[in-house]
Amino acid sequence: MSNNMDQILRQTSFSKEDIVTLLQTNKEDRNKLFTHAAAIKEEFAGKKVYYRGLIEMSNICSKNCYYCGIRMDNKNVDRYDISDKDILDAVRFAYQSNYGSVVLQAGELSSPKFTKRISNLLKKIKEISNNELGITISLGEQPDEVYKEWFESGAHRYLLRIESSNPDLYYKIHPRDEKHDFDTRLACLKSLQKVGYQTGTGVMIGLPFQTYEDLANDLLFMKNFDIDMCGMGPYIEHVDTPLYQYKDLLMPLEDRFILTLKMISLLRIIMKDINIAAATALQAIDPIGREKAIKVGANIIMPNVTPGMYRDSYKLYENKPCTDEEAADCTNCMEMRIGITGDEIGYGEWGDSKHYYKRRKQISR
Numbered sequence: 001m002s003n004n005m006d007q008i009l010r011q012t013s014f015s016k017e018d019i020v021t022l023l024q025t026n027k028e029d030r031n032k033l034f035t036h037a038a039a040i041k042e043e044f045a046g047k048k049v050y051y052r053g054l055i056e057m058s059n060i061c062s063k064n065c066y067y068c069g070i071r072m073d074n075k076n077v078d079r080y081d082i083s084d085k086d087i088l089d090a091v092r093f094a095y096q097s098n099y100g101s102v103v104l105q106a107g108e109l110s111s112p113k114f115t116k117r118i119s120n121l122l123k124k125i126k127e128i129s130n131n132e133l134g135i136t137i138s139l140g141e142q143p144d145e146v147y148k149e150w151f152e153s154g155a156h157r158y159l160l161r162i163e164s165s166n167p168d169l170y171y172k173i174h175p176r177d178e179k180h181d182f183d184t185r186l187a188c189l190k191s192l193q194k195v196g197y198q199t200g201t202g203v204m205i206g207l208p209f210q211t212y213e214d215l216a217n218d219l220l221f222m223k224n225f226d227i228d229m230c231g232m233g234p235y236i237e238h239v240d241t242p243l244y245q246y247k248d249l250l251m252p253l254e255d256r257f258i259l260t261l262k263m264i265s266l267l268r269i270i271m272k273d274i275n276i277a278a279a280t281a282l283q284a285i286d287p288i289g290r291e292k293a294i295k296v297g298a299n300i301i302m303p304n305v306t307p308g309m310y311r312d313s314y315k316l317y318e319n320k321p322c323t324d325e326e327a328a329d330c331t332n333c334m335e336m337r338i339g340i341t342g343d344e345i346g347y348g349e350w351g352d353s354k355h356y357y358k359r360r361k362q363i364s365r
């Protein structure tokens with residue numbers, strides 16, 4: 001096995017079978033995988049970790065994804081929608097703390113009023129930060145014109161996870177209807193890329209019915225799609241969701257955690273210069289989960305700057321960390337945490353995806 005592993009790691013491209021083998025490695029081999037990924041990260045992405053201050057604007061959602069705690073039909077959620085003033089206060093906090101960027105994330109809403117509100121917020125964020133803060137948004141599926149309007153208003157990165165690149169699995173974790181259409185999700189990702197965003201996607205790892213082949217195909221999907229950024233994390237069951245009924249099919253949380261680290265390492269090896277986030281869901285399993293992800297290939301962390309009073313209500317999954325904290329508590333805690341990984345924090349820098357600029361250069365040639 002070990003020889004096989006060394007041999008595969010020396011290759012410059014990987015087949016689905018190679019990836020499946022690497023995903024199933026035992027402890028000794030997986031440390032080789034992690035070390036290899038760490039070296040590639042240092043060479044191609046650098047030794048800096050970039051911050052994106054995460055603002056969970058609202059947990060109101062019009063969709064019903066089977067895995068998600070804030071799905072529309074879950075009645076056990078106190079719904080909130082943070083005022084523009086409070087959002088901008090959180091932005092100011094991120095700016096003053098010298099985070100290079102902010103992320104606006106929310107449940108999925110689509111209306112002309114919502115579109116305008118976001119556009120205004122984006123412009124205000126640029127204004128109050130002297131054009132210095134980078135802005136990522138993660139606001140779900142929207143018409144092309146909306147993606148364009150938000151891009152022109154100042155957002156330059158967009159996160160839209162494909163969740164699973166296998167349509168069959170996609171429809172096991174989403175209702176099969178117009179609002180949850182795999183082809184629409186894919187078309188949205190393409191549209192984001194076309195509009196000019198640094199385009200990020202990702203999947204959940206350890207879903208019921210998911211196979212190692214599915215995960216290998218997810219990585220190949222990201223490579224073929226030529227994504228610039230990735231956020232992928234372990235699936236964590238939530239009691240108030242339809243998918244909870246399959247909890248007995250799941251692998252133990254610790255295994256989902258390790259599998260996520262392997263996915264991050266492999267993606268780093270396969271797509272050397274992209275940005276990879278250390279998902280918050282990792283920390284719901286292991287208190288230093290995100291730091292472990294940084295060590296094996298991730299280079300982005302999204303400290304939560306959502307005002308403390310709302311945090312408890314943005315529960316996509318159980319055991320969400322730090323819901324009883326305020327943003328200021330996070331800053332010191334995070335700095336110490338990154339220190340442990342041996343990386344530095346890219347304070348005040350956007351830390352854009354290097355891959356994006358390479359891709360754009362190739363297009364304009």
Ligand code: SAH
Nearest residue numbers: 067068106107108140161234235236316317
């Ligand atoms: N509504 C937007 C953004 C918020 S949800 C959207 O869906 O794109 C952000 C991500 O949270 C989703 O993409 C999903 O991958 C993740 N998520 C939701 N429920 C989860 C769960 N139970 N475990 C792990 N991740 C989950």
Ligand code: SF4
Nearest residue numbers: 061063065068071107
């Ligand atoms: Fe809504 Fe996103 Fe949760 Fe789906 S994953 S229910 S779109 S918040």
